[in-house]
Structures are given as structure tokens and as C-alpha cells.
Amino acid sequence: MLSERCGAVSGGGQELGKTEVRLRWDPSPWGEAPRHLDIIAAAYPADDPYGRPMNVVHYDSRSPDGTITMKRHSQTGMGLGFVEVMVLEFERMSAAYGRVVVGVAIHQNDGPRAFGDISNAGVQVVEGYRKLLEDDFSGVADATAATVAEFTRGATGEWELHELIRGFDSDPVLFMSEMGSRPTT
Numbered sequence: 001m002l003s004e005r006c007g008a009v010s011g012g013g014q015e016l017g018k019t020e021v022r023l024r025w026d027p028s029p030w031g032e033a034p035r036h037l038d039i040i041a042a043a044y045p046a047d048d049p050y051g052r053p054m055n056v057v058h059y060d061s062r063s064p065d066g067t068i069t070m071k072r073h074s075q076t077g078m079g080l081g082f083v084e085v086m087v088l089e090f091e092r093m094s095a096a097y098g099r100v101v102v103g104v105a106i107h108q109n110d111g112p113r114a115f116g117d118i119s120n121a122g123v124q125v126v127e128g129y130r131k132l133l134e135d136d137f138s139g140v141a142d143a144t145a146a147t148v149a150e151f152t153r154g155a156t157g158e159w160e161l162h163e164l165i166r167g168f169d170s171d172p173v174l175f176m177s178e179m180g181s182r183p184t185t
Contacts, residue, residue, distance in 0.1 A: 046098030143167025
């Protein structure tokens with residue numbers, strides 16, 4: 001792990017329902033290979049929130065119950081706002097889930113690329129018209145993957161969002177196995 005910034009985001013007694021994680025980035029400069037970023041979510045069991053994920057969702061998959069899905073996917077960016085969107089439906093999520101971690105990974109097909117190499121990269125977490133979290137990856141500029149948000153289920157069953165900006169130096173496959181590790185702070 002390269003860097004870390006954690007903090008509480010949701011509150012005020014508002015339970016999370018249908019939430020979107022949105023990702024944007026500009027296409028690569030003319031003549032260069034496309035830059036490809038992916039949103040990845042890992043859902044962990046309530047009885048072992050830092051253990052092995054129950055499932056991992058990315059561009060080519062969804063959770064078995066359909067509560068975590070990709071709504072939009074891009075392999076090039078396009079520079080037209082948020083081009084990749086993942087939907088998390090917390091009001092429908094099984095009580096078996098206790099924690100969901102969401103991150104972003106950069107494909108490393110054409111040599112190493114970090115967030116500092118990606119123009120106009122940004123992530124946003126929204127619920128309806130309410131913006132819950134926004135980041136431009138500048139705090140993890142040297143990272144090739146980063147977690148952005150951690151959702152945890154409270155004792156009464158409500159879900160809370162915590163900012164979890166943690167940079168990693170790994171490819172998407174390795175990142176999926178390490179993104180749910182316990183924060184150091």
C-alpha cells in the first residue's frame with residue numbers, strides 16, 4: 001500500500017439505499033495506447049468483514065443477487081464526464097453481507113501507469129442527487145489501484161459510507177485480493 005486517507009462520510013441518520021459509484025477519465029493522447037480503468041467492488045461476510053470476499057464485482061460480472069451491478073463500462077475514457085458507473089442497492093442487500101469495499105484499478109497492459117499519468121481522473125459516490133464522496137486521485141498519484149469507499153452495515157442493519165482512499169501498487173487481479181485488507185490507521 002502506498003498511501004491512505006480514511007474518514008466518515010455518511011451520517012445524519014440517513015440510511016443508504018441505491019448508491020452509484022461513478023468514474024471518469026480522459027482518453028489517452030493521440031497515438032498512445034488506450035488508458036483503461038475499472039471500478040471493482042468486493043463484498044465481505046458480516047461474520048468476517050476482513051476475511052475473504054463473498055464475491056467480487058467488476059466490468060464482466062455482477063453480484064449473484066443482483067444488488068451490485070455495472071450500469072456503464074468504458075475501456076477508453078472518452079472525456080465525456082462519468083463513463084463508468086457501478087450501482088449498489090443496499091436496501092436489497094442480504095444480511096449475510098457486512099462490508100463492501102469499492103476501488104478503481106488501472107489496467108497495466110501497455111506498461112506501468114499510475115493515477116498521476118491519467119488525465120482528468122475522478123470518482124464520485126452519489127445517492128440520487130446527493131453527492132456523498134468525490135476524489136480526483138491526486139492523493140494517490142503514484143498508485144496503480146486505489147480503494148475509494150468502504151460501506152459497513154451497522155448493528156441495526158443500516159449501511160454507512162466511509163471514505164477510504166488507499167493507494168496500491170498492483171495490477172487489477174492482485175488488487176482484488178488485497179483491497180479489503182484492514183486499514184493501517
